[in-house]
Amino acid sequence: MIKEKRKPVTRVAVIHDLCGVGKAAMTNILPVLSVMGIEACPLPTMVLSAHTGGYGKPVMRALPAFVGRSAEHLWENGIRFDDIFVGYLGNISMLEEVRILLRQYPEAYVLVDPIMADHGVYYRNYDEAYGKAMRKLLKYSDVITPNYTESCFLAGENYEERCTEEKICRICERLGELGARQTVITSVPISGAEIGIAVYGAEGLKVLKRNQAGRAYPGTGDLFAAVLKGSMIQGKSLMESVVKAHDFVSRCIKMSDAFGYPVREGVMLEPNLQYL
Structure with a gap:
């Protein structure tokens, strides 16, 4: 076995799907990490001609056993790999593949984005069996970034249109019991136009409220x-990283809206990379 000389740049394995058109998945992740001074190494779980939101039925090729x-x-x-970013996996067999990989890297800092549901329902081709299997990955994670629906399903809580701070705390505690060391829950429905980001770690729960x-x-x-991942690698705290991530995404959305950018294209990322 070849022994590699230690590099002065953090190397991250990015396990996610790859879309040819539309700002989603690796198309967003790779340039962000690169511009933040991080070596991003793609390990695609699936290749698509475009993402699944607005381009009809894309050409899709699953890559079983590739990762x-x-x-x-x-x-x-x-x-x-110093760090690992786990995103879209697609099926239980790929979940198991990744679980084996994570066991090989006990010292890597692992982010798991458990992509499987939104707006109270599982995505197409996902079900409770997949959610149950996803729970097994949490013990290998250092931080997880589910949306509100995914957090409910992982914690075994009912999805509700509005969420109290007591409930979100209960969800975070349950995810901690499943192994998640730190949890960031996005799109928490609070009230009216306000959306919350729940941040749970060693200092307990904090909920950021944003329009x-x-x-x-x-x-x-x-x-x-x-x-979020890039900021933490740069040495920022979890809360600092959450704020930076939220502010950057908001900047991209506002610029895209101002230009009347087609929603299916995703946000205008390239003009905003300079702000990272």
Whole structure:
């Protein structure tokens, strides 16, 4: 086995799907991490001609065993990851593949974005069995970034249109029992136009209340998680990273709205990368 010389740049394995068109998944994550001075290494779980929100039925190619075999090949060649970003997996077999990979990297700082549901329902091709399997990944995570629906499903709580701080605290505590060391829950419905971001860690629960920035674009969750990940690698605290991620996504949304950018394209990312 080849032994690699330690590099002065943090190397992150990005396990996610790759879309040719539309700012989502790796298309958002890779440039964000790169501009923040981080080496982002893509390990795609699926390749699509475009994301699934607005382009009809995209051409899709699942990549069974690719992540696991790639990780083995890189390990044999002395490649080691400092951090790991886990996003869209797609099925239970891929979940198991990733679980095996994470066991190989007990010292890596792991972010898990448990992409599987929104607005009170599972995405197409997902169900409770997938949610149950996803819970097994939480014990390998250092921080998780579910949206409100995903947090409810993972914690075994009923989804409700409005959420109290008591309930969100209960959800976070349950996710901690499942192994999540730190939890950031996005899109928490508080009241009216206000959306909350629940941040739960060693200092307990804090809920940031923010007005919606504008239209709902695909891929903003991926963008949020990428900036959060990059900021923490740069040494910022969890709360500082959450604020930076939220502010950056809001900036992108507002610029996209101002230009009348097509929603299906995702936000205008490239002009805003300079602000990271």
